[in-house]
Amino acid sequence: MAVALTFRQMRERQAARRALENVQARVAGIIDSAMDAVVTVDEDQRVVLFNTAAEKVFRWPKSAVIGQPIEMLLPERLRAGHRRHIGRFGETGVTSRRMGDQTVLVGLRANGEEFPIEASISQHSEDGKRLFTVILRDVTERVHAEQRLARSEARLRGILDSAMDAIITVDATQKVVLFNAAAEAVFGCSRSEAIGAPLAWFIPERFRAEHEQHVKHFGQTGTTSRRMGAQRIVTGLRRNGEEFPIDASISQITENGAKLYTVILRDVTERVQAEDALRRSREELRELAAASNSVREQEKSRIARELHDELGQALTALKMDVEWMRERISPDQKMLEDKLNAMHGLLDSTVAATRRISSDLRPLMLDDLGLLPAVEWLIQNFRQRTGITCEFALGAPDLELDDPYATAIFRILQESLTNVSRHAQASLVEVTLDAHEGEAMLTVRDNGVGFRTDAPHKPSSYGLMGVAERAYLLGGNVKIDSERNRGTTIEVRIPLRRSLEEA
Ligand SMILES: Nc1ncnc2c1ncn2[C@@H]1O[C@H](COP(=O)(O)OP(=O)(O)OP(=O)(O)O)[C@@H](O)[C@H]1O
Ligand SMILES: [Mg+2]
Incomplete structure (x- = not known):
């Protein structure tokens, strides 16, 4: 019995040892592998x-x-x-x-x-x-990989910090994750302060909702890069509360499934100020041009009237005196008569020259009779001087325009016809004048050689510029349609205001 037990114990011990060896071998195997x-x-x-x-x-x-x-x-x-x-x-x-x-x-x-x-x-x-x-x-x-990464990050940081433009990256929740040195300078905010801050810090309160909408929309469209506010300049907010105009573009990337938006922007305060100054000075220049135009017209009108009234009257009186003398000299004074005839001829041509100079300056008709008779006179005069057929169509028979419209339209027509006679080599000109729905419209069309409207402006060519300027000053515009050998059409539209005070 005892032997049997011992034998069993031995067998159990052996089994246990084998099991242990197995485990040890397994552990060793695991450790080794x-x-x-x-x-x-x-x-x-x-x-x-x-x-x-x-x-x-x-x-x-x-x-x-x-x-x-x-x-x-x-x-x-x-x-x-x-x-x-x-x-x-x-x-x-x-x-x-x-x-x-x-x-x-x-x-x-x-x-x-x-x-x-x-x-x-x-x-x-x-x-x-x-x-x-x-x-x-x-x-x-x-x-090694970490060192490489650290190096490339340092390099990137260096590039970002040497950029002239401010660069800000935000995550999908619009929290700042990158803020370069230029951004620090532009927004007056340190990097450590900015990182983790909401982007809203840098946008004036009243634009925040709109901006968020903008970024969201941008995120949805999936475009990778675009200019922000292509039309207008967006506004930024410095940490000290000061607002300033910025020019910005935005781009997006997806990193590990998360969207990152990067805005590159520039403080354009100085540019906007320069643009404002330029616009102001242009307006001033326009006002100056308008004022000098109207002074010149007045001056021309005064000189034309003096030439016509004073000089013209005096010459006419002289002519009548010469006629009076001619009737009274005796037939045997041939030399005297010849002299008087010559004087008479000279006076005739001087009177004509005075009239011509006077009306070239400014036809008194324009002031005395109005635009229509002046236009008809101008066209008649053009036909006579150039021999070119000129058709005139009046859209509104009862058309009556006061200054400054009358002068503007008259001068524009005068310049257009002068251009036709000087440059167009046309055989036909059609002039139409119309006014309806509170707008005056003048068209001058010729069948001449035409010209390239996109050609650079010739030095000392101011006619068409003056035409555009006159129309612009009255709120109107000029359309020039011209092609080589297809003739030229100039179309002027000027809105009419009811009273001159509004003009
Ligand atoms: N009807 C036309 N047909 C052909 N060319 C024209 C016509 N009108 C203008 N041009 C061209 O456009 C140019 C500019 O015209 P613009 O009236 O501004 O200046 P200009 O007539 O040359 O000089 P000015 O300052 O004395 O008017 C002309 O030199 C001419 O080449
Ligand atoms: Mg001209």
């Missing part, structure tokens, strides 16, 4: 376990390491520190911890090469003896 290097040391810090991954990492065969002090796997300068570290770890009795949480540790390969490692250590007791196991990984690649 682990991706990480596993190194176990005893209390004397001599290596008792060194797996295949450890062989690969340290480049030592197992046989060269087992039984040797752990220091052979460490660079000389770190050996003392390491021994203390393990000793302390043994005393504190913490069973498992990461080694060197902050810094990456350094290992030493068989060939003397050092390499960065990441390791954790644990301890356990076997047969009353303490063992320490280090699981470690060669992180050379990762450290």
Whole structure:
């Protein structure tokens, strides 16, 4: 019975040993096939376990390491520190911890090469003896990658910071994640303050909702880049509350499934001020031109009237005197009569010249009889001088325009006809004048050689510029339609206001 029992006990013990051996073999197998290097040391810090991954990492065969002090796997300068570290770890009795949480540790390969490692250590007791196991990984690649990343980030930061334009990146929740040096200067806000702040900080309150809408829409359309507010300049807000005009463009990228928006912008305060100044000075120039135009017209009108009334009357009186004398001299005074005839002829042509000069300056008809008779006179005069057929069509028979419209239309027609006679080589001109729905319209069409309207402005050619200016000053516009050998059409539209005060 006792023998049988002993035999059973023996069998059970054997089985238990086999099971244990199996487990040990399995554990050894697992340890050996682990991706990480596993190194176990005893209390004397001599290596008792060194797996295949450890062989690969340290480049030592197992046989060269087992039984040797752990220091052979460490660079000389770190050996003392390491021994203390393990000793302390043994005393504190913490069973498992990461080694060197902050810094990456350094290992030493068989060939003397050092390499960065990441390791954790644990301890356990076997047969009353303490063992320490280090699981470690060669992180050379990762450290290199991190260094490369850090370098490229530093490079990017340098580029971003040397950019003249402010660059701000926000995430999908419109929180700032990037803020370059120019942005700091433009918005008067430090990077550390700006990072994590809502973009709304930099947008005046009244534009915030609209801006958010804009960005959302932009995110949905998926366009990668566009100018913001192509029409108008957007407004930014400095940290000190000051608003300023900006010119901005926005782009988006998706990083790890999250949208990032980058705005590149420029403070255009000075440009806007310069534009305002330019616009003001242009307006002033226009007003000046208008004023000088009207003064010139008045002056011409005065001189034309004096020529006509004073000089013309006096010449006419002289002519009548000459006629009176001619009737009274005796027939035998032939020389005297010839002289009087010559005087009479000279007076005739001087009167005609005076009239011509006077009406070229400004036809008195325009002031005395109105636009229509003046236009008819101008056209008749054009026909006579040039021999070109000129047709005139009046849209509104009762058309009556006062100044400044009458003068403007008369002068525009005068310049257009002068251009036809000087440049067009036309055989036919059609003039139409119309006024309806509060708008005066003048068209001058010729069948001449035409010209290129997109050609650069000729120096000392001011006629068409004057035409445009006169129309513009009255709120109207000029359309010039011309092509080589297809003739020229000039169309002028001027809105009519009811009273002159509004003009
Ligand atoms: N009806 C036309 N037919 C052909 N060419 C024309 C006509 N009107 C204008 N042009 C062209 O356009 C140019 C500019 O005309 P614009 O009236 O501004 O100046 P200009 O007649 O040359 O000089 P001015 O300052 O004395 O009027 C002319 O030089 C001519 O080449
Ligand atoms: Mg001209």
